[in-house]
Amino acid sequence: MSKGNGRPFRDANALLARADRIRAQRAKLKHEIRICAGPGCLALGARAIHEEFLTQISEHKAELKQAGLALNTTLAEKCTGCHGMCEAGPIVTLEPEGTFYTGVKPRDAKKIVERTLLKGELVDKRLYELGHQRGGGKVEKYADIPFYSLQVRVALRNVGVVDPTSLDDFLAAGGFRGFVRALSEMTPDEVVTAVEDSGLRGRGGAGFPSGRKWRSALRVKEDRVWLICNGDEGDPGAFMDRAIMEGDPYSVLEGMMIAAYALGATDAWLYVRHEYPLAVKHLQMAIDTLENAGLLGDDILGAGMSLRIRISRGGGAFVCGESSALMRSIEGRVGEPRAKYVRSVEKGLYDQPTVLNNVESFTCVPAIIDRGAEWFASMGRDKSRGTKAFSLVGKVKHTGLIEVPMGRTLREIIYDIGGGIIDDRPFKAVQTGGPSGGCLPADKLDLPVDFDTLTRAGAMMGSGGMIVMDDHTCMVDVAKYFIHFLIGESCGKCVPCREGLRQVHDMLEKITSGRGEDGDLEKIERLCHTMEVGSLCALGKSAPYPVTSTIRYFRAEYEAHIRDKMCPAGVCPDLIMYEINKECTGCLICKDHCPTEAISGEKKKLHVIDEDACISCGICMSVCKFDAVDIKSGGVIVSRDEAVV
Amino acid sequence: MRKVRPTLDDTARMMSETNETVTITIDGRDVEAPAGAYILDVAGELDIDIPSLCAHPGLEPFGACRLCVVEIQKPGWDDWYRQLVTSCLYPVADGLKVWTNSEEVRRNREVVLDLQLARVPKSDVIGDLAREYGVERTSYAERDTDDTCIMCAICVRACDAVGRSAIATLSRGPDKYVDVPDKDACIGCLVCAHLCPTDAIAFVADDNGKRTIWDKQFDLVTDERTGEVLGTPEYLEHVRQRATDRGLRWPDEMKHESAKVKRRTYSSKLARVGRIEEPAE
Ligand SMILES: Cc1cc2nc3c(=O)[nH]c(=O)nc-3n(C[C@H](O)[C@H](O)[C@H](O)COP(=O)(O)O)c2cc1C
Ligand code: SF4
Ligand code: FES
Numbered sequence: 024m025s026k027g028n029g030r031p032f033r034d035a036n037a038l039l040a041r042a043d044r045i046r047a048q049r050a051k052l053k054h055e056i057r058i059c060a061g062p063g064c065l066a067l068g069a070r071a072i073h074e075e076f077l078t079q080i081s082e083h084k085a086e087l088k089q090a091g092l093a094l095n096t097t098l099a100e101k102c103t104g105c106h107g108m109c110e111a112g113p114i115v116t117l118e119p120e121g122t123f124y125t126g127v128k129p130r131d132a133k134k135i136v137e138r139t140l141l142k143g144e145l146v147d148k149r150l151y152e153l154g155h156q157r158g159g160g161k162v163e164k165y166a167d168i169p170f171y172s173l174q175v176r177v178a179l180r181n182v183g184v185v186d187p188t189s190l191d192d193f194l195a196a197g198g199f200r201g202f203v204r205a206l207s208e209m210t211p212d213e214v215v216t217a218v219e220d221s222g223l224r225g226r227g228g229a230g231f232p233s234g235r236k237w238r239s240a241l242r243v244k245e246d247r248v249w250l251i252c253n254g255d256e257g258d259p260g261a262f263m264d265r266a267i268m269e270g271d272p273y274s275v276l277e278g279m280m281i282a283a284y285a286l287g288a289t290d291a292w293l294y295v296r297h298e299y300p301l302a303v304k305h306l307q308m309a310i311d312t313l314e315n316a317g318l319l320g321d322d323i324l325g326a327g328m329s330l331r332i333r334i335s336r337g338g339g340a341f342v343c344g345e346s347s348a349l350m351r352s353i354e355g356r357v358g359e360p361r362a363k364y365v366r367s368v369e370k371g372l373y374d375q376p377t378v379l380n381n382v383e384s385f386t387c388v389p390a391i392i393d394r395g396a397e398w399f400a401s402m403g404r405d406k407s408r409g410t411k412a413f414s415l416v417g418k419v420k421h422t423g424l425i426e427v428p429m430g431r432t433l434r435e436i437i438y439d440i441g442g443g444i445i446d447d448r449p450f451k452a453v454q455t456g457g458p459s460g461g462c463l464p465a466d467k468l469d470l471p472v473d474f475d476t477l478t479r480a481g482a483m484m485g486s487g488g489m490i491v492m493d494d495h496t497c498m499v500d501v502a503k504y505f506i507h508f509l510i511g512e513s514c515g516k517c518v519p520c521r522e523g524l525r526q527v528h529d530m531l532e533k534i535t536s537g538r539g540e541d542g543d544l545e546k547i548e549r550l551c552h553t554m555e556v557g558s559l560c561a562l563g564k565s566a567p568y569p570v571t572s573t574i575r576y577f578r579a580e581y582e583a584h585i586r587d588k589m590c591p592a593g594v595c596p597d598l599i600m601y602e603i604n605k606e607c608t609g610c611l612i613c614k615d616h617c618p619t620e621a622i623s624g625e626k627k628k629l630h631v632i633d634e635d636a637c638i639s640c641g642i643c644m645s646v647c648k649f650d651a652v653d654i655k656s657g658g659v660i661v662s663r664d665e666a667v668v
Numbered sequence: 669m670r671k672v673r674p675t676l677d678d679t680a681r682m683m684s685e686t687n688e689t690v691t692i693t694i695d696g697r698d699v700e701a702p703a704g705a706y707i708l709d710v711a712g713e714l715d716i717d718i719p720s721l722c723a724h725p726g727l728e729p730f731g732a733c734r735l736c737v738v739e740i741q742k743p744g745w746d747d748w749y750r751q752l753v754t755s756c757l758y759p760v761a762d763g764l765k766v767w768t769n770s771e772e773v774r775r776n777r778e779v780v781l782d783l784q785l786a787r788v789p790k791s792d793v794i795g796d797l798a799r800e801y802g803v804e805r806t807s808y809a810e811r812d813t814d815d816t817c818i819m820c821a822i823c824v825r826a827c828d829a830v831g832r833s834a835i836a837t838l839s840r841g842p843d844k845y846v847d848v849p850d851k852d853a854c855i856g857c858l859v860c861a862h863l864c865p866t867d868a869i870a871f872v873a874d875d876n877g878k879r880t881i882w883d884k885q886f887d888l889v890t891d892e893r894t895g896e897v898l899g900t901p902e903y904l905e906h907v908r909q910r911a912t913d914r915g916l917r918w919p920d921e922m923k924h925e926s927a928k929v930k931r932r933t934y935s936s937k938l939a940r941v942g943r944i945e946e947p948a949e
Contacts (some may be wrong), residue, residue: 137705340840357837362757515819515837515844522783526808527844553779556752556772557734585852592766 031317034325035203038318042194050196051559052141053097055118059183061105061266062301064112068129069102072113072154075132076100083136090141098140101186104270105262107179107424108170110150116165116183118494124149124163153442170421173440175402177410178226178263178386179426182270187305190312191271199318201389205281206326209392214285215241218388220396222408227253227344227381228457228485229561230407230474233388240286240368248368249377250283250291251353252385255337255344257296258457258494259508263412264382266424268295268302271386272309272552278385280318281392283330285487286378291332294349297339306334341458342510345560346371346379348514359514360560381486404430407473412482417453417491418445427472434468437491448493451592452576454501458508461572462498478571481572483565497594498577501582505569515560518561523554527570536597539585544574589657596639599656603630603643606651613643613652638644680949690762695769707755707766708736718768719777719797721865722820723756727829731757733820734780739767748927752776777801780807784818791816791866817846817868823860830859831910855902856886873897909917 032038056076059234060069063235064548079095080087092098094639106114111125124135129150138144151168165171176182193199205214240248250277251598256264268275279291284431295303310332313319321329335353341357342348350372352358371377387409391399400408407429413436414421420442427436433453437443444450452462455472461482463470470476474484492501506528515521530547533539551567574581583589590598607628621637624630632643644652654662688703694711701710706729711718719734739750743763752772760766766771781798786808788794794816798804819837823846827835834853837844848854856879861869868937871881874897879886886900898904 287905342840360780362754364753364758513841514819515840515842518734518780518783518818521819521842521844522787522808524784526786529809549740549781550783550808557737557780559731559734559754559774 035207045191045195056100056359057103057116059100059106059114063109067113069113071129075129079132079136104182105266106183121164125151165625175410175428176410176426178383201392202277202280205392211285217396221391226383243376245376248288249372250288251379252293253297257341257344258488259627260413260416272305274386278388289329293334297337331611342514359516402428404473405572413487413489415489418493419491429473430471432469444493451494451496452492454490457485457488458505460485462567497592498573498580500594502570502573509566517559519554519557534584535595537588587657593662599654602653602655606649612646616642616646692760692764694766701760704759707758727825729756739770741765786810788816790814792864816866822863826859826863851884855906856900857903
């Protein structure tokens with residue numbers, strides 16, 4: 024399908040007319056094949072599948088024609104952004120019927136063309152099975168999968184729907200309606216008012232009301248205001264912003280264009296994480312296309328507005344996502360945070376007024392302008408309005424990228440959308456808010472997920488990471504893991520963060536290795552308090568949350584490590600022992616596998632593990648077919664391998 | 669013109685010649701202060717002692733050592749609510765209330781010094797300060813090292829001010845350290861070593877007409893008449909270059925500030941050594 028007509032749009036009407044024309048064309052489509060080319064599916068071979076579809080379509084040209092299907096008029100195919108359910112990839116969907124194929128292989132293209140397109144039959148084997156497991160029950164359409172049906176997609180509205188490289192596709196999906204409305208029907212002031220009324224709060228972490236930020240920028244009377252979009256997304260495991268930038272780059276740009284109109288900005292930066300080359304590519308393509316189409320550059324749509332958007336590749340560190348560090352990084356200096364007693368709307372980039380928002384925040388804006396502030400504000404709860412994207416990972420059946428209205432409970436997200444815990448094990452905790460977020464226990468499952476509730480509970484919204492943990496997780500170990508991550512990410516500028524993280528890690532190491540002493544917890548809490556109130560930037564200020572939240576909700580587990588030298592979850596290697604029980608059939612497998620030859624025993628006789636030689640690697644447990652190896656900690660059996668029960 | 673936060677030179681200027689003043693309350697005293705000046709500077713004028721390690725009047729504030737934290741309350745806040753802020757970076761505004769030595773402030777300084785003591789157990793400066801806050805021995809895991817660098821980055825900023833930018837912080841997190849990646853950039857002026865609050869930079873000022881710092885050896889130029897050491901040839905060339913770049917007359921005989929530098933005389937003149945405004949007499 025054509026990717027734009029090459030001539031700049033004279034005015035808003037010309038743009039809208041083009042959108043109408045494309046929509047009229049699209050109305051003739053009987054089938055559209057959408058091949059997911061998100062990061063997960065690409066890695067699983069989406070490109071080859073796409074090519075095979077093209078081959079099959081051309082090989083079956085005659086039959087397809089007989090069935091009234093001609094490529095580019097009544098039949099279309101395209102690669103889209105991420106569908107969010109990467110574990111089930113590669114994903115292929117058929118529109119308008121909404122058929123959802125998973126685990127598609129290149130050879131399936133032939134079957135899908137021959138059976139589904141030509142005969143209207145389903146390719147059973149590739150249908151999604153509920154719970155993503157055999158016997159879960161097959162589902163035909165993705166509207167019937169709770170993972171999708173319970174979502175409300177605003178920021179992700181076009182991700183997985185449009186071809187991210189096609190302006191026409193974006194226009195057909197309603198793209199630029201918001202921008203055109205702002206430009207031709209609203210004053211800058213009205214745009215800011217709409218964003219204020221929508222209740223939109225920053226999706227990048229701090230949850231600052233976007234409208235208020237824009238309003239204060241309007242009040243600063245300076246000629247020049249910079250606009251920056253933060254696409255650094257350094258949280259491990261988070262990929263909301265990535266999915267948007269790769270799968271719907273035009274919406275990000277449209278959001279920035281509306282902001283630029285409202286704030287009178289003529290220069291904007293898109294700061295994209297270093298590890299996201301595809302996002303850079305798609306965004307740059309989109310920028311180039313918009314420049315050619317007269318939607319970026321000078322005299323945009325003949326309305327006299329000018330805007331230039333440039334891409335800056337991130338500095339490659341988590342802390343570069345922090346706003347003041349990010350600005351320094353764009354300036355070409357070391358990405359270290361500064362104290363922010365003077366707001367960046369007054370002195371930001373190059374000490375000039377700057378408005379910085381996150382990718383998801385900007386992406387919500389066109390929808391707000393197009394559909395109205397009331398519509399956006401009608402979703403959500405309390406002071407958290409609208410929807411929020413999350414990346415749901417960990418021990419949950421359906422992992423992936425989701426978006427729900429603010430205020431859904433953790434239980435709804437984890438159990439209804441996520442399908443519950445893998446193997447139906449007990450839920451232990453969920454960590455929200457990225458590496459420096461907090462861990463919430465089972466009795467907080469009914470908490471509504473919104474900015475303020477999470478913060479009150481000692482966790483945070485952050486940018487929307489959610490890591491689900493089951494009962495095989497040691498919370499002290501989890502805290503140590505995140506502190507370890509943060510040590511590597513601290514910029515090392517200020518004392519509480521630099522020295523504090525090192526010391527907290529040391530103390531956690533001491534506790535998990537059985538050397539904990541009375542008073543350690545109090546010492547950690549004292550240190551965490553100083554890090555929280557005394558660090559220079561939000562990385563150090565929030566770095567203690569993984570520790571403080573686990574101490575708050577799982578204190579007994581810490582105390583067990585310290586007092587009883589016991590790891591109740593059976594995780595910390597120095598505190599556990601493996602022991603062979605009566606189920607042992609004397610098969611010699613564990614003995615053969617033990618790397619330190621700590622197991623003795625003869626065929627058909629009970630084996631024994633020599634405690635002194637055992638290094639707690641757990642290999643014996645994983646190879647035993649008879650569930651004959653137990654984990655003991657503090658003298659009691661703490662965990663039994665139930666995988667084979 | 670809109671009011672902006674004073675930067676480096678502005679601060680000093682505003683302290684002396686600004687016309688706009690604000691009224692703030694600092695430890696219960698109502699005082700007038702130049703608008704936009706930093707709390708630390710205002711307190712200094714009033715002889716209120718706020719400990720600080722990374723601040724220097726001639727350098728851009730940095731906010732790394734976290735010793736200078738104070739509690740503040742802005743007008744309009746709930747009576748019970750105070751916030752901990754970095755006084756070396758926090759500009760005063762009308763109605764601001766400041767507590768420089770409250771329990772919360774002392775508690776945080778104590779933890780910060782406790783952490784620093786674990787980092788540099790051999791530093792007397794840190795040891796003395798820590799003792800003032802009741803820390804005799806660190807409660808954390810002590811580093812086994814003679815190094816006394818506390819990463820205040822004064823050396824880095826001073827070298828920037830000199831115009832050489834030879835010193836950089838490298839790596840990040842707890843592994844961060846200070847070094848001279850490009851030895852050619854160092855001119856052996858010793859400003860960094862003299863400004864270092866914990867004497868962490870080893871140097872030999874004058875050993876038989878040679879000077880050593882950052883593992884680099886320099887020759888020395890002396891005043892023929894008085895025998896006084898003027899500096900390294902690299903340093904003299906640098907100052908001459910900077911002066912001529914600014915169209916300043918270069919006097920035949922010039923006495924160099926650095927030769928007279930006393931250790932830790934925190935005079936702003938010193939840090940301005942590289943930013944010569946007019947030729948010295
Ligand atoms: C250590 C650290 C990392 C951050 N990383 C990001 C990031 O990757 N993306 C982002 O949008 N915001 C990030 N933030 C938050 C930004 O500082 C800033 O608050 C946000 O981008 C503002 O946009 P918003 O108001 O639209 O959320 C980070 C903050 C900290 C302290
Ligand atoms: S809190 Fe950590 S990341 Fe932030 S400035 Fe301090 S050392 Fe750097
Ligand atoms: S003097 Fe303010 S942080 Fe060091």
